[in-house]
Amino acid sequence: MRTILLCFLSLYLLAGAIPALAEPESEIDLLRAELKQMRADYEARIADLERRLDTAEQTAAVPQTTTVQAPGTATATADAYQPAPSIGQPAMTGGGAFNPDIGVILQGMAWSYDHDPEEYQIPGFPLSGHAELAPEGLSLGEAEINISANVDDKFTAWLTVPIHVHEGDTEVEIEEAWIETLALPAGLSLRMGRFMSNIGYLNSKHPHSWDFADQALPYQAFLGTHYLDDGLQLRWLAPTDTYLELGGELLRGDHYLGGGEGDSGVGAYSLTARTGGDVGFDHSWQAGLSYLHVDAENRPLGGHAHADEHEEDHDGDEDHEGDEGHEDGPLMFGGDTGLWIADFVWKWAPNGNWKQRNFVFQAEYLLRNEDGFYTMPDADVLPWDVNQSGWYVQAVYQPFPRWRFGMRYDRLSSDNPGAAFADSILMPGSDDPQRYSFMTDWSNSEFSRLRLQYTLDKTSHEDDNQWGLQYIFSIGAHGAHSF
């Protein structure tokens, strides 16, 4: 301490000494006197500081508990136990040291397949959206950046920006960018912007919170992993003891299931009803029913469609359209799509202590009807009115902290669209596509997870053994997960 002060003092003197050289003798004497005075002052101050430091150290050495006095003087104690300066400063509610909260989720994976994943097709269910298989070998997966904050007392905002590498190009998307009201009366809330639709159970889950390394088959086939779009979402929560939420959305219809060229700006709507409850402390459940209607015009579909011409029209459009470099023209759908989803989740944890042991059973059934016309690669336009359905059922068990084991079975089936589609990718195979998946994962904390997954994939003509390794790490702010 003293050295530092002296050091500063000498610097100060040096700086002062340069002009001082030019001063007459008497002024130098004056300066000397001043210097002496200053030195005396400083030494007095330093001595004082040292004295105070000693006192502070002695106080600190006595445990803090001394603020609570010895038994028998409790009345005095109660008054002596005074709040410290942290009082009154809210320590909540998720708001961290920064505004906004920023969280990053890093994912990476390694996959091994029997067959080339680039050629992956499910006959009868052309894949769109992000539904293609992860690349073989080591790959980065996606880095997801979440930024959120309350805008003011009436609005909150959320932004999700995944960054991923797709065929050698780094792509930045806006996956979610929405504002939500905080202060609407009567149990209402309104969300606006781009968001993952509220339909179904899995649709609004971010990939990092999936229980398996890939999305369930019906979501892959019917929604391109999940349906997100630009629009409005209104939710109403009933003031009842039993949870009952009704929701409706008006959406642009620009993203798969929607998509294409001619939408008038409102190409889709959805309705959702959801209820749930507890059975004792150990069990809780949730069930929902949703309907999504999309009006599609020349929606490109499947690996044969070409993305580029649409990407120009819709800035920020997804990279749905899959493989490039095929010779055929785009396979396009125009017409009405209706999608029903029934979802059910049952969670069990002894006495609700989630961290020790838990079991989750989850199932969803999706039914899609598409009524319209397909523009075939050879430019024929063929009528299409086909029902397709898919379901999955999965169970994940955590027998002790850190480790989870899960099984999933998912399956698709489709009407026969007619002989006209016989040679196309729209013709389903003779057997229903299905998969058996097994996973185990290990989480050191809520912020880290390593996963091994095996899938026996019977969706194409040839069975595929798929092995995947995955990591998911979360840094920064991490929002609470929904049920």
Add this chain to the structure above:
Amino acid sequence: MKTTFFCILFMVLPLTAQASLEVLACEPEWAALAEEIGGDMVKTSSATNPLQDPHYIQARPSLIAKVRRADLIICSGAQLEIGWLPMLLQRGNNPSVTPPAPGFLEASSFVSRLDVTGLTDRSQGDMHPQGNPHVQTNPHNIRLVANAVAERLAQVDAENAEFYRQRLADFTQRWTEAISGWEERAAPLRGKRVIAHHKSWVYLEDWLGLEEVATLEPVPGVPPTATHLSTLLRRFEGDEHADFIIRAPFQNDKSSNWLSERTGIPAVMLPLTVGGSDQATDLFRFFDDIIDRLLSAQG
């Protein structure tokens, strides 16, 4: 006739006035406190039960429905409920209990928080940068929060403000007397050395003058590992000494029993909240029981 009328009136009036306010507490101790202050005027429920770890519950549909109906929410705060409460508040669509509305009360912001690190480096475990949230294990904190609860109840339900103030005065008097009794009984515990499963007890330790010498969790929020436990075993079967290994009822007893068997240090389960043991039936008996258990383990 008149008497009968008044008699009936007095029987009916309390019924109509009863339970006008719905209070949702995140933890049972705040539900108990709201009952002490609010009496028959409030209907309380708790999002977690006494045997649950309040860090880790699910944002269940039933709780969203409760948030929707609540007039006042009381939570420990300091990020204890960060894994589920923000989701409940967001989905609950109830602006009168969404911070900064007066219908949301964060208990830990009314006491002097310990272990305020400001740090967010998670290699130190799942730290709460705004301090340790388990403030209820020091009765002086309960007294401070009681003031805040009474004030908020009076604010949310202005008609009965005087009622709440009176009940607060009554509670404070009984509580202050109880504190002096506890401190007298707990005098022999001063300076005892404690191994804690999780850092749930810093306020208790601070109050009673216990010294926490280790935790079974290698870092907060990460379950005890074999490596860490064997390190502890080497420490405490050697020269180092400790008096208790304490855990909350919802923390797995395997680790503390394992260490206890090998070192002879008594393993003690302490209720972390009201209802956490058979004896801890209300706020007063909660502290009675903590001290009973420590004293009897001490032998």
